Amino acid sequence: MSYLTSDPNQTENTDPIIRPPYFFISGFIDIPHMEYYYIFLCFVYIISLVGNTFVMMVIYMDNSLHSPKYIAVFNLAFTDVCGSTAMVPKLLDTFLFSRQLISYNQCLTSLFFIFLFLNMQSFNLTILSYDRLVAICCPLRYHMMVTHRSMFQLTGAAWALAVFLVLLAVGLITRLSFCRSLVINSYFCDHGPLFRLAAPCSDVVPNIVISYLNPCLMLYFPMVFIISSYICITHALLTRGIAHGLKTCTSHLILVAIFYLPINITYLLHPIIPTNARIFNLSLTLVLPPMLNPFVYVLKTEEFKESAKKLLRKRRAQRAVVPIQST
Template sequence: MDLFNSALGKNITFLRPAFFIISGFIGIPNINYYYAFLVFVYIMSVLANTAVMAAIYLDHNLRTPKYIAVFNLALVDLLGNSAMVPKVLDIFLFNHPHISYNDCLTFLFFCYVFLSMQALNLVALSYDRVMAIVYPLHYQLKVTHRFMFSLIASFWVFVIIVVLIATGLLTRLSFCESVVIKSYFCDHGQMYRLACNDYTPSDITAWILLVLILWLPLSIVLLSYLCICYALAKVATVRERMKAFKTCTGHLSLVAIYFLPITFVYIFGNVIHPNARIISLSITTALPPMLNPIIYVLQTQEIKESLKKLFQTRDSKGNL
């Protein structure tokens, strides 16, 4: 961050606190039950995403461009919940609400990188579905391993750069009054609004991030399914349409689980109780990483078969 500041200007002093205080869940009635729920969500997320990644890595039949994106989604879900949930539990369950300035920025950076990658990974999967259904004759030519690796790598680079810029702009702010962040993690919006100097660049960046990481991916996904529906309308029989659309049910479920709750919170967040908003927003970030692999296992025959073979192999070795 010092390099970021030196690039923007020299001989500028900013008032940086020694620590911030995360106060999001403090004072909410019966919150201990929610902490138990978060522990369950995290354990299930680790187990489910690890199982999906193991199945894809060990089964050569699953090493297709589509499952490169699925593997990356499982990895992002695992890393995202690992960056978020244990720290949240440490802050609130073990009563460590104070977090140092640098640790808070680091916490913010990793949380936003992984949350953003979840959305962009759904875009990659929607592209796969469009090419498979709308342009089936060109699928093998267009959706290659190299293309999918390049697409996902470009998403990673893009997300890291934009989140790094947003985090770097926070270091240009002075915090001379409150250091209490009314959220469950180092929330970008909550942090820059605590500043006592001009935070317009951070405010503009926040809106740009909202468009690039939430609304634009959602628009691309919706547009892709409009193309799919238009293509399926030309299919001769209803049975063929249903068969083709069935291949999209897993991805559609992931889209609904990720985008619907977070969109609801952003649209109606100002009219619901602050405690309800914090709980709702934390659920939207913690729950999808647990549900995504479960949905893919239940709705994708290839992964189910691969996991069955994996467990049968382990059982047979254990019985020897």
């Protein structure tokens, strides 16, 4: 599929930027019965939506959870809901209903929100690792270092940096001319496959630079910080002879592994892995962590479980009172 002007030389003189009316999202290539996989993603999305909404509701309604740590947990659940919503409904509409054409503006909008919430998942895991680092390595100073103000500042800075870098990536896309193929070899408007379409017609060097800069700032630097923090945590616990304290960090480590391992495999092995394998791996990376986060991290926390049980008992009591009053 291609997009060609009737007079390329005239177009170059009047408007050097060729913006096509639409792109074609190819998705998986030559794999039979993929509709079952998309239905699976639909169930994953529903579970993610219910689980993370429940987490946000409990944190909001229980004053005992209005602590700095749960600001980060709430932000993680919010990001998971938004990230899944930005991707899965559009994916289902695209492939289950064969609507693989997407307009230029819709493509850039989808790219912005998917990468924004993907990057915020990484930052949220980093903020939670900072909370564990201070709690274990500096327990006497925890309430001085991890305050509501500091947690809001960390979260706000993460959002600002994520928005800026993703806007920069999208802005660099708008300067490109797409004069040949319009087929995006992914299941959404992926940044790399999108700007490579303009390589024959435009200078994509700035886009290549930002494609390396964004993963470094959004994935690799946070991952290095998380690994370093757990080295410090392990050293502190072993020094005190309380190695069993690492069990309190197990849930967070599981989330880190679930998020970072697949996405790093995708980026590091991108040149040698088949297109379908890359798309499949990236799709699972974007939908599975949001579904698992409430169950692996939050629902295993005793403090949260007690708050949830208390709210459920209160809700049942209120329902029991209503029929009595009506009679």
